[in-house]
Amino acid sequence: MISAVTHRVNYSETDQMGVVYHANYLVWMDMARTEHLRERGVSYKELEAAGVYLAVTDVRIRYRQPARYDDLIRIRCWVRERGSRRVIFGYAVERDDTDALLATAETSLIALTAQHALSRIPEPVCDLLDPTPDPVRL
Amino acid sequence: MISAVTHRVNYSETDQMGVVYHANYLVWMDMARTEHLRERGVSYKELEAAGVYLAVTDVRIRYRQPARYDDLIRIRCWVRERGSRRVIFGYAVERDDTDALLATAETSLIALTAQHALSRIPEPVCDLLDPTPDPVRL
Amino acid sequence: MISAVTHRVNYSETDQMGVVYHANYLVWMDMARTEHLRERGVSYKELEAAGVYLAVTDVRIRYRQPARYDDLIRIRCWVRERGSRRVIFGYAVERDDTDALLATAETSLIALTAQHALSRIPEPVCDLLDPTPDPVRL
Amino acid sequence: MISAVTHRVNYSETDQMGVVYHANYLVWMDMARTEHLRERGVSYKELEAAGVYLAVTDVRIRYRQPARYDDLIRIRCWVRERGSRRVIFGYAVERDDTDALLATAETSLIALTAQHALSRIPEPVCDLLDPTPDPVRL
Numbered sequence: 208m209i210s211a212v213t214h215r216v217n218y219s220e221t222d223q224m225g226v227v228y229h230a231n232y233l234v235w236m237d238m239a240r241t242e243h244l245r246e247r248g249v250s251y252k253e254l255e256a257a258g259v260y261l262a263v264t265d266v267r268i269r270y271r272q273p274a275r276y277d278d279l280i281r282i283r284c285w286v287r288e289r290g291s292r293r294v295i296f297g298y299a300v301e302r303d304d305t306d307a308l309l310a311t312a313e314t315s316l317i318a319l320t321a322q323h324a325l326s327r328i329p330e331p332v333c334d335l336l337d338p339t340p341d342p343v344r345l
Numbered sequence: 346m347i348s349a350v351t352h353r354v355n356y357s358e359t360d361q362m363g364v365v366y367h368a369n370y371l372v373w374m375d376m377a378r379t380e381h382l383r384e385r386g387v388s389y390k391e392l393e394a395a396g397v398y399l400a401v402t403d404v405r406i407r408y409r410q411p412a413r414y415d416d417l418i419r420i421r422c423w424v425r426e427r428g429s430r431r432v433i434f435g436y437a438v439e440r441d442d443t444d445a446l447l448a449t450a451e452t453s454l455i456a457l458t459a460q461h462a463l464s465r466i467p468e469p470v471c472d473l474l475d476p477t478p479d480p481v482r483l
Numbered sequence: 484m485i486s487a488v489t490h491r492v493n494y495s496e497t498d499q500m501g502v503v504y505h506a507n508y509l510v511w512m513d514m515a516r517t518e519h520l521r522e523r524g525v526s527y528k529e530l531e532a533a534g535v536y537l538a539v540t541d542v543r544i545r546y547r548q549p550a551r552y553d554d555l556i557r558i559r560c561w562v563r564e565r566g567s568r569r570v571i572f573g574y575a576v577e578r579d580d581t582d583a584l585l586a587t588a589e590t591s592l593i594a595l596t597a598q599h600a601l602s603r604i605p606e607p608v609c610d611l612l613d614p615t616p617d618p619v620r621l
Numbered sequence: 622m623i624s625a626v627t628h629r630v631n632y633s634e635t636d637q638m639g640v641v642y643h644a645n646y647l648v649w650m651d652m653a654r655t656e657h658l659r660e661r662g663v664s665y666k667e668l669e670a671a672g673v674y675l676a677v678t679d680v681r682i683r684y685r686q687p688a689r690y691d692d693l694i695r696i697r698c699w700v701r702e703r704g705s706r707r708v709i710f711g712y713a714v715e716r717d718d719t720d721a722l723l724a725t726a727e728t729s730l731i732a733l734t735a736q737h738a739l740s741r742i743p744e745p746v747c748d749l750l751d752p753t754p755d756p757v758r759l
Binding site: 356357359360361362363364366368414 | 632633635636637638639640642644690
Binding site for chain 1: 629631632633648651652691
């Protein structure tokens with residue numbers, strides 16, 4: 208119930224401090240979330256094609272150690288909470304070689320229609336998104 | 346004590362939901378913070394040249410309404426808290442024409458040396474960063 | 484017939500070489516093109532609302548000197564060639580304070596429908612996009 | 622002598638046209654180039670640690686078909702030309718499932734010192750970068 212994707216840090220993600228610019232973690236978390244949904248049987252692409260959009264409403268990130276160019280990093284992702292309209296994902300960003308914890312985070316998403324009106328997460332999708340206890344403290 | 350920058354949303358910032366991708370708000374907040382420091386008399390560029398780096402350690406964002414392509418948005422920024430090693434900034438992202446509140450956020454930054462060791466915010470800089478009460482609820 | 488926008492280089496645009504990452508110039512050129520169209524009386528946002536999309540098909544960039552964090556840069560933009568289906572823009576990226584030429588570029592765009600079929604640039608738009616001789620060698 | 626990396630298109634890379642924003646191809650090409658060097662025995666990270674920087678000076682891209690969200694794309698990369706100071710890479714961006722050609726490109730890079738002075742590609746690196754005939758027309 209905890210998925211993991213790996214990602215090689217590329218040059219565009221670095222900044223002049225010589226580390227990964229902090230906004231990029233949000234992209235990594237998005238990648239991890241998409242794969243987490245896929246592993247649980249939900250294609251986010253198909254969800255959108257069916258008129259269900261999941262939009263991020265809240266983000267909380269704690270940066271612990273910097274990620275650096277060419278690092279192989281691992282983003283673990285899980286469902287923290289799930290209602291009929293909202294799902295909260297948790298994340299741990301780690302170095303793949305040392306397992307060092309680089310960041311922890313949480314994002315809250317709500318279901319919207321294509322016209323951006325509030326909607327519900329389809330029941331079959333809901334059923335696939337059972338919450339998991341946090342594997343690390345956020 | 347509350348600064349404001351404006352920014353025209355460009356095409357690269359949109360996503361296929363037809364709104365601004367959520368990670369871009371972090372870049373806007375960075376731009377607002379840099380100008381806030383400049384207005385208070387602190388050039389972040391010169392701070393780095395003097396060996397003081399401010400690194401983001403914590404982010405909290407609440408997205409309220411989407412920003413869209415070609416919107417002129419305004420990012421207001423202020424200091425929420427300030428210690429000798431850490432400064433917390435608050436942000437309100439608004440549409441410039443309607444004043445609609447699009448997002449509120451907070452970022453926490455710590456002082457580091459060029460070698461990424463913990464450091465202190467130089468006293469003269471500290472003195473320029475007096476906290477301000479939040480103009481909006483975060 | 485040659486427009487100019489200015490942009491303050493932000494931290495997210497730098498890389499660990501200590502200069503602006505090269506892909507960001509394409510975003511700057513997009514910003515310059517949008518403002519160029521606006522100055523000539525064409526709102527690209529309204530063009531899309533009317534079902535006309537301009538998609539980039541060819542890019543050529545020559546990087547001459549690096550842009551750096553906090554530089555105020557100026558992007559000049561003009562129309563090089565214009566047909567009924569295609570328009571070619573030229574760009575010069577310069578430092579605003581020294582006028583140093585940082586990059587020159589050209590992008591070719593074609594008109595598409597919302598369904599991404601080949602289309603035509605509406606005649607009234609075409610008429611507004613008269614070519615201008617290059618102010619610098621590309 | 623032609624390397625290939627795959628990449629899953631993520632949401633941040635899309636724009637409101639519903640396709641991948643054109644600047645992202647430059648990032649993909651950078652990823653492909655890094656892996657190409659690694660496959661030939663050159664770690665770009667170590668090259669930088671040894672004081673040799675490769676900076677992009679010229680880019681040419683032809684976009685043929687759009688890449689879309691969640692597409693698995695493949696970026697093939699090869700050396701087109703190589704001198705003592707400059708190396709030119711070629712790229713083909715393709716859909717991994719259909720082999721459809723999405724874009725072709727070329728980037729020219731020069732060797733710089735850490736202080737951004739002109740330099741030379743170290744001879745052992747040069748020897749590993751033999752040119753290959755283009756597998757597709759650019």
